[in-house]
Amino acid sequence: MKPSPFEISCPGSLDAAHKALHENPRGTRIISGGQSLGPMLNLRLARPSRLVDVTGLSGLAEIRQTDSHVEIGAAVTHARIEDGEVPDPIPGMLRHVAAGIAYRAVRNRGTIGGSLCHADPAADWVTAMTALGATLLVRDGSGGAREIPMSGFMLGAYRTSMAEDEILTTVRVPRHSDRARWGYYKICRKVGEFADAIAGFVADPESRVCRVVFGSTGGAPLVSTELAQQIATTGAVPPLDTVKTVLRDSGLTLSDVKIHQLAIAHSRAVTEALSDA
Amino acid sequence: MTTGIGARIERKEDRRLLTGQAKFVGDIKLPRQWEAAFVRSPVAHGRIRAIRKPEGMADRVFTAADLSDIHPIRAESSLPTYNASDQYPLAKDKVRFVGECVALCIAPTRAEAEDLAEQVEIEIDPLPPVIDALKAREADAPLLHEEWGNNLFLTTFFDGDIETLRKTAPVVVEREYSTARQCMNPMEGKGTLAHWDEKAGQLVVYTSTQVPHLIRTGISECLGLDQGQVRVIAPDVGGGFGYKCVLQPEELSVSWVARKTGRPIRWTEDRREHLVAGANTRQHHYKLTAFADERGRLLGLDAEITVDVGAYSVWPFTACLEAAQAGGNLPGPYDFGTYRCHTFSVATNKPAFTPYRGVARPGVCFAMELTIDAIARAVGREPSEVRKENLVPAGKMPFTNVTKKFYDSGDYPESVAQVERHIGLAGFRARQQKARAEGRFLGIGFSTFTEQSAHGTKVFAAWGLPLVPGYEQAMVKITPSGSVEVRSGNHSFGQGLETTLAQVASEWLTVDTSRINVTMGDTGVTPYSTGAYASRGMVMAGGAVSKAAEVLAGRVKTHAAHLLQCTPDDIRLADGKAWFGNAHVGFEDIARAWYLRPDQLPDDVETAGLEVTEGYKPAIDTGVFTYATHGAIVEVDPDTGMVSIEDYYIFEDCGRRVNPMILEGQAFGGATQGIGTALFEEVLYDANGQPLTSTLADYVLPGPAELPHFRLGHAETLSPYTRHGIKGVGEGAAIAPGGAIVNAINDALTPFGIEINAIPATPEKVLGAILRAGTLREASG
């Protein structure tokens, strides 16, 4: 389990990183914390001839706060978020999600940007950031920047709407009001392993936001406006059968066990969010 | 404080193990050493058409054609229906499982060797794979070894008058059980480093093994060398569990290439190789019919056991040890009269079955213990009551059971009573009712087993093995400075034998274990031993060290008597000194007199000296039986299928505890592996025989957060047949968790009217069963 030969460069600026990417877009891969790419390299599932390390790029490890958003650099580690270095866009949720990812050793290196770009269907940030309505700032080789809303980011398992020459620089998370509530529940066989089912729920009466998201569905996170609306109007946890029907009608291929676990994760997440109201 | 038998002292080996100072195969670096990587079969079953080496790499890539003078691994057996297999260390003509070695590539580094391995082209005509052991028994199944005409390594039959029972027994319980294929996952995988030592005229093989002397025999036989031309050294070994008790194909091919190239060659197994090519254990299937009276008293048992053996028969334990043990041990600690059992050891396109901690008994214990609970439910009684009534009562000891196992000592029902008491069975049923009313599902489960340990010559001979263990030898010596050296051909790879053997020597010689050095694992400097397996280390090597140390203590007394002007009978050893009344001489004085100043000793001194090698075998050959009961309380989340273990209590009796702390460690470690078997670990294959669990993300091992706080109790019924009353204990705790935990799960699931009869009891399996039960109820209601 040794990777095939590669070179690695650690550019100091986005421009230099783009230049490296541009030279050989097919054979070059960005590496951030290496916690997903590393195993793929060792299994020779990924065999780039060159790696470009983005953890040293200016701004990528930074955390900022504006009036409306919290901005997290793509190379900020799960551990820094767990430890509370990121201001709360909604009280406690980021720390909770970060602390539930893998083991501390993985969190010490793994980054939020790497996790999002890897787009593992069972990963946490893709689901949590969708629930939070985050947008992603990406830069392309010509210096152009664009924003991708989470809802349009992940296309399927390990597929995103980012182009080959784009680098994710910042995750922008809208700040919620003090009255906002959230719930996040995952069903894992084992502490530190990827989840079998994830459900996220975020509601803010002030901004009239209410989002229901399912993760670990085998593809992109599943957003249900139907359930969100129902919760917003009734203020109650939807019955299990209703949730199951939504999941069954989602068009995704889900086993009965999976549907049940997702529905249970959902009701636990929503119950948690509504119970401390 | 004495450091003899029974002392709770820290392990001598832990300092180096815990501070990274241990020396594993992977830590050894010899001049000019190169690394090896294997090209492994990508298909489960196929005929090799061609293997093409990359241009100019003929001397860096080796195939079966190069190793044409090597003898295949062929484990013969004297059992009547046995079919032997030839396993070439690099596949010849056919490949029979994904991960089978096809070519060996060498390069200065492992990464370069893997680069080279990628360039080797192999053409294989795929054949239909045999993945399901039950289907493999059918007449039209594809054949792994065509010359046999079937896929059966072995069938055995033990007859009993079941037909009469079938007509008369008031209660009949029928079940099918299955246990998953597993990987043993020692922290250190296999590893081998071989080189030709010109001065010694020897092939020197450092290898991660439990059985260095056996491997020496295996290598010399397969490579056609005299045993004097082979030295095997097992350095520190990071866990064995049985995985390293057989001759490994890689040990042969690496040795061959090292000899051929004149270069030290090392191969280190990586985790992926382990999870694919090391998926070699535990997979059983049972069809059981149990007959009982109205109170649940077991009258008879009819069993059909199928072991999914994989492609080859390992040397020396063969493909048959598992089924032989399963058939022989299924009746376990129970007292009943009629038993019939068919066993089938079936060839499939999977890695070759290797005995794992507990050998067959985790399977039989799971099947038997679930059956006891099923009988109890059928007669409407508390399972642990039924269990106690069926166990061999203490009054009948020693007891010979229906399969002629000789149980030497113990009180089996009392072990259940102890667990009942400590885990709180009395108050549990009320608590369970209350929890159910709140929608929480608690369950309690028990599991009792006997562990045949240190089975001797006759037992192994009866299993038809090509190599049968006999006497165990050990050497004990006093050095010129009065410290002690112990040498044993057994090996320690986590069991703490380095400490416990020193304790045994200390028991006789009274020297502190800090001054006792134990050397193991090197065939060049240790007496012959067949090695560490079958929970024989402490009984056998311990017995041999004890005998040698006893003789040595006598010699010490003789010399001390000269120095103290008394007779040997007047001498008493204590605190590492020889005492005559209040006068004493230290071991250092005695050693100095013997080695350096023999002029101080009389002319007619006994010349045998302060170095003793003795051989040992227990008074009986049939093994000594440790036993235990495990009890678990679990909570099943019926919404997620997750099982959490609330409490876990083990009560065990392994005779004399040489070091109680080490014993506890063995129990915790074993039970942890048993929990892996019960709830987590499972090698999965697709229809083509491709393993789906080739990383630790897919093959789930329990971690610290998944484990309960184990609680432990002991009885010490000394074996009348071994030195110091020791019984083997290394394997025990891995045996019972499947039975205890799944009995507890099934107890919790009673309101749903379902049973789990296959392990691991994953959330998917448990939830699936609950959902199906719900659907059934909806459909029928």
Ligand SMILES: Cc1cc2nc3c(=O)[nH]c(=O)nc-3n(C[C@H](O)[C@H](O)[C@H](O)COP(=O)(O)OP(=O)(O)OC[C@H]3O[C@@H](n4cnc5c(N)ncnc54)[C@H](O)[C@@H]3O)c2cc1C
């Ligand atoms: C044992 C283990 C358990 C785990 N458990 C969980 C879990 O429970 N939940 C969970 O969510 N995750 C889990 N993970 C994954 C972990 O969170 C990874 O850290 C994360 O998926 C990847 O982040 P990284 O920084 O390591 O990215 P890398 O591995 O460096 O990169 C991942 C991918 O993203 C691309 N990439 C990285 N940064 C950028 C960028 N700025 N712009 C464009 N592309 C980029 C890379 O090219 C690569 O394709 C686990 C990992 C391990 C090893």
